[in-house]
Amino acid sequence: MLGRIVENYKMVSLLGEGGMGTVYKALDIKLDRYTAIKVLNPQQTRNPRFIERFKREAKNQAKLSNPNIVSVYGFVEAKDFLGFVMEYIEGKTVEEYLREYGRLSLNDSIQIMKQVLIGTAYAHSEGFIHRDLKPSNIIIDSKGVVKITDFGIAKSVNESMSLTRTGAKVGTILYMSPEQIKGYDSTIKSDLYSLGITFYEMISGKVPYDFQNEYDILDAHLNSIPVPLSQDFPEIPFEVDEIILRTMNKAISGNYNFCTDFIYELENLESSLPTLTDKDYKSQSHIEIISPMKKPTIGKRIFNIFLFLVFISLLIFSFKAVTEYLVEQEKKELAKKDDLSISTGPLSSIKSDWQKINIGTNENINAILLNDNQIFLFGNNGLIVRSSDQGKSWSKVISSTRSSIYAVTSLRNNKFVAVGEKGLVIISSDNGKTWKSQKSNTAESLFSIKFIGDILYSVGSKGSILTSNDYGRTWSKRSKPSKNIIYDIHFIDPLKGFITGWNGLIMQTKDGGKTWSKKEKVTDDYLRSISFANDKIGLIVGGGGSILRTEDGGSNWNLVNSKSVSAFNKVFFVDERLVLAICNKGEIFQSFDNGLKWEKIQSGTFSTLSYVQKSNDRKIFIAGSNGTLITNQY
Numbered sequence: 001m002l003g004r005i006v007e008n009y010k011m012v013s014l015l016g017e018g019g020m021g022t023v024y025k026a027l028d029i030k031l032d033r034y035t036a037i038k039v040l041n042p043q044q045t046r047n048p049r050f051i052e053r054f055k056r057e058a059k060n061q062a063k064l065s066n067p068n069i070v071s072v073y074g075f076v077e078a079k080d081f082l083g084f085v086m087e088y089i090e091g092k093t094v095e096e097y098l099r100e101y102g103r104l105s106l107n108d109s110i111q112i113m114k115q116v117l118i119g120t121a122y123a124h125s126e127g128f129i130h131r132d133l134k135p136s137n138i139i140i141d142s143k144g145v146v147k148i149t150d151f152g153i154a155k156s157v158n159e160s161m162s163l164t165r166t167g168a169k170v171g172t173i174l175y176m177s178p179e180q181i182k183g184y185d186s187t188i189k190s191d192l193y194s195l196g197i198t199f200y201e202m203i204s205g206k207v208p209y210d211f212q213n214e215y216d217i218l219d220a221h222l223n224s225i226p227v228p229l230s231q232d233f234p235e236i237p238f239e240v241d242e243i244i245l246r247t248m249n250k251a252i253s254g255n256y257n258f259c260t261d262f263i264y265e266l267e268n269l270e271s272s273l274p275t276l277t278d279k280d281y282k283s284q285s286h287i288e289i290i291s292p293m294k295k296p297t298i299g300k301r302i303f304n305i306f307l308f309l310v311f312i313s314l315l316i317f318s319f320k321a322v323t324e325y326l327v328e329q330e331k332k333e334l335a336k337k338d339d340l341s342i343s344t345g346p347l348s349s350i351k352s353d354w355q356k357i358n359i360g361t362n363e364n365i366n367a368i369l370l371n372d373n374q375i376f377l378f379g380n381n382g383l384i385v386r387s388s389d390q391g392k393s394w395s396k397v398i399s400s401t402r403s404s405i406y407a408v409t410s411l412r413n414n415k416f417v418a419v420g421e422k423g424l425v426i427i428s429s430d431n432g433k434t435w436k437s438q439k440s441n442t443a444e445s446l447f448s449i450k451f452i453g454d455i456l457y458s459v460g461s462k463g464s465i466l467t468s469n470d471y472g473r474t475w476s477k478r479s480k481p482s483k484n485i486i487y488d489i490h491f492i493d494p495l496k497g498f499i500t501g502w503n504g505l506i507m508q509t510k511d512g513g514k515t516w517s518k519k520e521k522v523t524d525d526y527l528r529s530i531s532f533a534n535d536k537i538g539l540i541v542g543g544g545g546s547i548l549r550t551e552d553g554g555s556n557w558n559l560v561n562s563k564s565v566s567a568f569n570k571v572f573f574v575d576e577r578l579v580l581a582i583c584n585k586g587e588i589f590q591s592f593d594n595g596l597k598w599e600k601i602q603s604g605t606f607s608t609l610s611y612v613q614k615s616n617d618r619k620i621f622i623a624g625s626n627g628t629l630i631t632n633q634y
């Protein structure tokens with residue numbers, strides 16, 4: 001085939017082979033440019049079904065004109081030769097980058113996925129579901145532009161007849177959505193599911209369900225949720241786990257409905273991780289990636305190209321008439337979720353009673369400590385800032401660490417202990433003026449710390465539970481009741497306590513944490529925060545808008561309708577009846593009846609809200625990403 005001339009195309013080299021066809025690099029002799037030609041395999045040229053499907057791929061892709069989709073120029077036919085001509089991309093697929101580097105940086109993965117979603121959103125607006133999105137079908141050209149290819153099994157929702165028989169499984173098994181496995185019609189969510197797996201693979205270097213046999217893979221797609229990336233890679237923030245979970249959620253509600261939802265969450269993730277634009281997260285146990293998107297000599301140029309493409313693509317998408325199918329799909333989704341309230345996005349008009357406080361930094365704030373007239377804020381990269389005048393002025397405190405600080409607690413006699421990533425423990429014995437690092441005997445990230453009686457408890461990734469009997473100077477590991485991430489720990493009294501974590505984990509202890517028993521699972525969503533108003537009434541909040549409530553001291557937990565699909569990060573009792581729950585996208589929910597009924601109030605910000613605390617005069621402080629700090633009087 002190499003060297004053969006068909007019409008005005010000369011076959012130059014082999015680019016790749018697939019189940020239906022072979023792709024060649026070809027020179028267009030008339031226009032003096034290189035193209036790519038996908039040629040139907042000879043053994044299939046006698047099969048009318050394959051010919052029709054092959055032609056459909058060309059027609060489908062030719063209808064899509066978008067910077068993030070490979071363009072199709074036309075058909076080329078001769079005796080024993082049927083092919084279609086495509087734009088030739090000088091670059092590599094994401095699959096090739098993964099083979100070369102092992103895994104990609106989080107920053108590159110986000111930038112690649114955003115461009116893929118823009119192209120996919122456009123295809124959806126034209127009425128096409130790709131149904132086989134995966135790393136080998138995503139190409140990054142030499143300028144850093146990401147393009148989707150291979151619409152071989154794409155489905156036009158406007159077609160009156162499907163060439164795929166009813167009940168047939170379409171797609172590649174490692175990236176196949178549950179509805180594809182069951183043989184149901186593919187939807188927008190099918191593509192989003194596949195892109196969630198692709199995002200997971202780019203970051204980790206492996207697919208979430210890589211088992212030895214087909215049955216286990218299919219069963220996992222139908223019944224399992226992926227192992228959190230932050231569990232294997234401590235440098236990956238748990239917000240990434242939340243995004244992936246929403247793409248791969250098996251429940252009817254709680255996942256993304258459209259590509260724009262996914263894009264918005266990635267933008268939110270970027271804004272909450274400002275250091276990503278300057279440096280990639282690194283792990284000593286994994287290969288350091290040379291970015292395919294960011295090379296020093298062309299980095300600025302690529303970034304400008306990307307912004308331009310985003311603008312053009314979104315402009316096309318905004319003004320393109322959405323097909324009747326998508327309108328109908330949206331109606332169906334709204335019918336299912338007519339009682340759910342979803343944030344309308346950063347362009348909405350916001351009126352809020354919350355006052356913003358400028359703290360002089362854009363670092364993420366993860367924890368607040370109020371002590372007498374002082375306010376301490378703890379954040380990423382070892383940030384500690386302090387105010388002694390109710391937030392009017394702020395000063396940085398030397399923390400002796402560059403690791404992120406996730407939680408803090410107050411002891412006696414103006415002593416504080418804070419914990420964070422990779423087993424970080426720092427203590428202060430002088431009212432927060434100076435901080436000293438302590439050995440914790442773990443490399444796992446610690447997300448919560450509580451002081452109960454005379455014992456400090458801290459919990460974190462891979463089921464870690466640590467205790468200290470000497471105010472944080474030395475630590476011992478407790479036996480792990482679970483291998484899942486533990487996000488929070490709360491004790492009603494020195495003996496009775498609870499932990500919450502990944503995959504709906506709730507465990508209880510009645511002997512001060514010596515032994516733990518698992519409570520009946522109420523949800524598969526991760527559970528991020530737990531708090532009690534008294535010894536009977538308690539609340540747990542987490543991903544997918546999950547709110548769990550107990551009236552019997554934690555013996556039984558029941559789901560409460562929060563009217564939200566946003567992830568809750570913290571629940572806080574202002575008093576025994578008034579409770580606040582804070583979310584991503586700046587959402588605040590409040591309840592005046594111990595968490596039975598909830599209403600959303602405006603915070604005046606679209607930052608991720610992560611921590612809430614109350615002063616003695618009922619002044620509430622809420623902190624979040626990008627140096628966010630807001631306050632209100634209750």
